[in-house]
Amino acid sequence: DVKVTQSSRYLVKRTGEKVFLECVQDMDHENMFWYRQDPGLGLRLIYFSYDVKMKEKGDIPEGYSVSREKKERFSLILESASTNQTSMYLCASSSHRIGADGTYEQYFGPGTRLTVT
Amino acid sequence: SQQGEEDPQALSIQEGENATMNCSYKTSINNLQWYRQNSGRGLVHLILIRSNEREKHSGRLRVTLDTSKKSSSLLITASRAADTASYFCATALSFSGNTGKLIFGQGTTLQVKP
16 A cells, blocks of 8 residues: 655744655655645645656645655745745556556545644 | 636535536646545545546446537536535646646535535
8 A cells, every 4th residue: 555654743833943754655756746725725736756866846835845856755845934835745656557556547645734923 | 717617606506416517728628627625624535537528436336428519527426415615627728738737617616514
């Protein structure tokens, strides 16, 4: 079974703090993604990575950065947290490989609910 | 507007009834996927339908795809209270290459009353 884990389920940080959200997957997936989810807005892609040390901006990268030093780990960094970054953050991974069961199925972690006060 | 738009935004039915959710998209796709999210949790993949397929079944789930209308529907038959969740469609665009990038809709919230 694919497992995607996120470092925290709930996190409370103060405005201006540097925040690290960690995501680890155990299925040797090439692709990893960070989304934020807000009521009425669905899932919005922040950043994604299709290989170690490779990263691409998603739809809302402002205020965020990412790091992928190892294949299994993808970190989301809030350089200076602000109240408008209060949200649910979801990490996901997927394989390059086209298989009989599906192409680009994404496996999600449980999410981190971040509150910035 | 977004690539994937879902209709209705919210749906409330009685246990045993069927639930139908619709998804429309704008650009050419490789495949379309449906995911489920229980309250406060991550998403779980339900079913994938490729652009050259018209219908697919998995247990109580039936998905259709009409590429001429750029739309898909998810039917859950004989619904149960445990089906209460949010459902999202996601499209893999034809030009997304190996990045695996998906575009998610805003979701349909389904409530199944016992």
